[in-house]
Amino acid sequence: MVNLTINGIQFQAETGLTILQAARTQGIYIPTLCHDERLVAHGACRICVVEVKGARALMPSCSTPAAEGMVIETQSPTVVEARKEILRLMIENHPLDCLTCEKSGNCTLQNLCYEYDIKEGGFNGKKKNYPIDDSNPFFTYDPNKCILCGRCVRVDNELQCTGAINFIERGFNTHVGVAGDREFDNSVCVSCGNCVSVCPVGALMQKQPEKFRYWDIEKVRTTCSYCGVGCQMDLLVKNNKVVGVEPVDMEPNNGLLCVKGKFGYKFLNHPDRLRTPLIRKDGVLKEASWDEAMNLIASKIKDFKKESGPEAFGALSSARCTNEENYLMQKLFRAVIGTNNVDHCARL
Amino acid sequence: MTNGINELLGSDVILVIGSNTTENHPVIGSKIRQALKLGTKLIVADPRKIELSNDADTYLQIRPGTNIALVNAMMHVILKEGLENKEFIKERTENFEKLEDAVKDFTPEKAAEICEVDPEDIRKAARLYAKAERGSIVYCMGITQHTSGTNNVMSMANLAMLCGQIGRESTGVNPLRGQNNVQGACDMGALPGTYTGYQPVIKPEVAEKFAKAWGVEELSLKAGRTVSDMLNAAAHGDIKMLYIMGENPMISDPDLTHVKHALEHTEFLVVQDIFLTETAELADVVLPAAAFAEKDGTFSNTERRVQRVRKAIDAPGLAKADWVILMELMNKLGYSKTYNNPSEIFEEIASLTPSYAGIDYARLEEKGIQWPCPNKEHPGTSYLHKGVFARGKGMFMGIDYKYPAEMPDEEYPMTLTTGRVLYQYHTRTMTGKVEGLNKKVPESYVEINPDTASKLGIGNGDKVKVSSRRGTITVKAKVSDIVEESVVFIPFHFAEGAANMLTNAALDPGCKIPEYKVCAVNLEKAV
Numbered sequence A: 001m002v003n004l005t006i007n008g009i010q011f012q013a014e015t016g017l018t019i020l021q022a023a024r025t026q027g028i029y030i031p032t033l034c035h036d037e038r039l040v041a042h043g044a045c046r047i048c049v050v051e052v053k054g055a056r057a058l059m060p061s062c063s064t065p066a067a068e069g070m071v072i073e074t075q076s077p078t079v080v081e082a083r084k085e086i087l088r089l090m091i092e093n094h095p096l097d098c099l100t101c102e103k104s105g106n107c108t109l110q111n112l113c114y115e116y117d118i119k120e121g122g123f124n125g126k127k128k129n130y131p132i133d134d135s136n137p138f139f140t141y142d143p144n145k146c147i148l149c150g151r152c153v154r155v156d157n158e159l160q161c162t163g164a165i166n167f168i169e170r171g172f173n174t175h176v177g178v179a180g181d182r183e184f185d186n187s188v189c190v191s192c193g194n195c196v197s198v199c200p201v202g203a204l205m206q207k208q209p210e211k212f213r214y215w216d217i218e219k220v221r222t223t224c225s226y227c228g229v230g231c232q233m234d235l236l237v238k239n240n241k242v243v244g245v246e247p248v249d250m251e252p253n254n255g256l257l258c259v260k261g262k263f264g265y266k267f268l269n270h271p272d273r274l275r276t277p278l279i280r281k282d283g284v285l286k287e288a289s290w291d292e293a294m295n296l297i298a299s300k301i302k303d304f305k306k307e308s309g310p311e312a313f314g315a316l317s318s319a320r321c322t323n324e325e326n327y328l329m330q331k332l333f334r335a336v337i338g339t340n341n342v343d344h345c346a347r348l
Numbered sequence B: 001m002t003n004g005i006n007e008l009l010g011s012d013v014i015l016v017i018g019s020n021t022t023e024n025h026p027v028i029g030s031k032i033r034q035a036l037k038l039g040t041k042l043i044v045a046d047p048r049k050i051e052l053s054n055d056a057d058t059y060l061q062i063r064p065g066t067n068i069a070l071v072n073a074m075m076h077v078i079l080k081e082g083l084e085n086k087e088f089i090k091e092r093t094e095n096f097e098k099l100e101d102a103v104k105d106f107t108p109e110k111a112a113e114i115c116e117v118d119p120e121d122i123r124k125a126a127r128l129y130a131k132a133e134r135g136s137i138v139y140c141m142g143i144t145q146h147t148s149g150t151n152n153v154m155s156m157a158n159l160a161m162l163c164g165q166i167g168r169e170s171t172g173v174n175p176l177r178g179q180n181n182v183q184g185a186c187d188m189g190a191l192p193g194t195y196t197g198y199q200p201v202i203k204p205e206v207a208e209k210f211a212k213a214w215g216v217e218e219l220s221l222k223a224g225r226t227v228s229d230m231l232n233a234a235a236h237g238d239i240k241m242l243y244i245m246g247e248n249p250m251i252s253d254p255d256l257t258h259v260k261h262a263l264e265h266t267e268f269l270v271v272q273d274i275f276l277t278e279t280a281e282l283a284d285v286v287l288p289a290a291a292f293a294e295k296d297g298t299f300s301n302t303e304r305r306v307q308r309v310r311k312a313i314d315a316p317g318l319a320k321a322d323w324v325i326l327m328e329l330m331n332k333l334g335y336s337k338t339y340n341n342p343s344e345i346f347e348e349i350a351s352l353t354p355s356y357a358g359i360d361y362a363r364l365e366e367k368g369i370q371w372p373c374p375n376k377e378h379p380g381t382s383y384l385h386k387g388v389f390a391r392g393k394g395m396f397m398g399i400d401y402k403y404p405a406e407m408p409d410e411e412y413p414m415t416l417t418t419g420r421v422l423y424q425y426h427t428r429t430m431t432g433k434v435e436g437l438n439k440k441v442p443e444s445y446v447e448i449n450p451d452t453a454s455k456l457g458i459g460n461g462d463k464v465k466v467s468s469r470r471g472t473i474t475v476k477a478k479v480s481d482i483v484e485e486s487v488v489f490i491p492f493h494f495a496e497g498a499a500n501m502l503t504n505a506a507l508d509p510g511c512k513i514p515e516y517k518v519c520a521v522n523l524e525k526a527v
Ligand code: SF4
Pocket: A155, A156, A160, A162, A163, A164, A165, A188, A189, A190, A191, A192, A193, A194, A195, A196
């Protein structure tokens, strides 16, 4: 344990935490942009700087270990001025099209500029003018909005481990991209969208089939319905429609998804979804009511059972359905119909 | 899986065999690669040069259907060089002599001929795995979908027990389950021989317990039919009614001509699904179901973690959640039990299933729990077989290598193996309706080695006729050295150019898995 004082609050923190982590245990908020709990901090954006008594310069709280006896200020005038300066530099060459940017409301840069009253860069700096890469079917990359926080690059290389993107060029021209400055679709990128999920601004954005702003959204936590990894995800819901998916940083996926989990939800609203029961009449499937369909099934079950006994029935249950549904399927066939002819495509 | 997914990060050697992890379980693929960055060594055995083969310390490009030869030779090396875990074998296993006998003559040279790999690589792989402090095996359908599937699985257990690589953290045998809730469907007793939690239907005391709980007089003590059996029985008229929920055997099953015949001969076919699948098109009654985002429930993932599924939106039109449909049908048939919410069904499951007994929706609210979880205070179980196996002592099996049911010959000189790709899923019921995914992989194709392609005069993108004893399909050629000269690969997802028109329905005698992974085919350029 180490003894710390942050903003006048004295407390004990576990040994081995950074200042940021120690502050968070007390609910003390320090802004971050490039920080990702899953990665070793590298202090790139410096928005998280704090004042440590006795230190000559401001320290990035994400990468500075909390040491015994430290006295720390997270909101002193020096700290606030430093953060303002960083933000001014960031928006100096950032396109200020927040009015139409889909990220609005969920953009860390926008939120911080609001918090620190930054309206413009004030340096009249050059704007960047890169082409937008929309080659990937699921997301776009607008390098002009990139603040070079590096989260996408690190997630792609250190967590997703595909290594499709990196920083290219240096100085003012530094930008994120695929080696050789090719397009995303012309790279080893596997479209997992894990870079998109961590981008704090509107540089890496999902292609939207329909428009939504973050404040329109309700989040529902659930489990991916594709493969057996069972990734945890939040469905973003607007007007009874799923409009996006975000990974959750918990077991088993720790904030990662694959292309199916991240972007494969659009079948939900597909016009071909079955909407009514169908009954075959004169060789063709025709729309029917639930009552008709269920009565027909029930009467067939009764007839066959009388004629041929319970072994004349078979059920294929489903690895796609829930536990509760699989349970009811086998219960229906075992308890109500009387056969163990129940299986599913586990082997397939 | 005997171990949790994240335990892979702590393994110092991982053997990936018959699993294209980065495409089929992508997030586990990423975790394996994270482990490599931490210093874990990787062995990969697969007929295709899958992505992970590039990261492997030892890569064995074995012929399809030769897993047992490889593993027997690895065990031969381990015994010959004294690398086995003698203490583990003595304390925790039995029947060791059988294994010694079976692998005595199985030299790496012998296996190398069968698998068509370098015998030195077999030795390297054996040493790496045996000497590991914490060795993990990861496998998937490349192990199970063979006529020797059961034996393949037992071989994995043999190898792990021989080296004592089981029953500890980050140390175990990890089959990856294909579909999201295969684990749960099995756990729930959607199997012909078991009730929930693998309680056998043939045991009178088990049947009695369920009969009592369900309020019925008696339950059948006769094990039921498997999928393949049911389809055969339907084709012969012995099964009159089939009820298919959320499955599409018209794409997923082997020898589709036979499947179609069987379903057409079923007197009354009910299909319950979210789309009018190829199977639903043959039905007498189709029931519209809710998709995962439209209902509450739980899935159990491949590491036995029971997790919540939550309703986010309403189902379209008159569609209903599968559990509601099933309950209403039960009620209509005179069985009056009702449930207001899936949580009530879950309580019933927990009351009848010791491994789920401690789990309830309140506990699942925050995060998932890995079974076995015998009581409400139990935190769940990350890894299995700690200290003792479920059956007491681990049983070694002497397993002889057998060739796949169908081998290449003059008429059908090539070996076809099938599988999945990243951008599609199973029979495409869902992914086929997602534009971007279809843009990535729009249609079926056959991977052909460049040398083979040039011998047959086939260029990249050409149409190719692929035939087996069961049928012929025409698909696009994808010329790539991902496969060896005598092997071709076709993804099974597509209705058009369906790989399962070709595959062999020959079954593993034990677990009745069809041999999707090996059959003999002939290739010619389509005109
Ligand atoms: S989508 Fe995935 S693979 Fe592609 S660049 Fe982003 S993180 Fe890397």
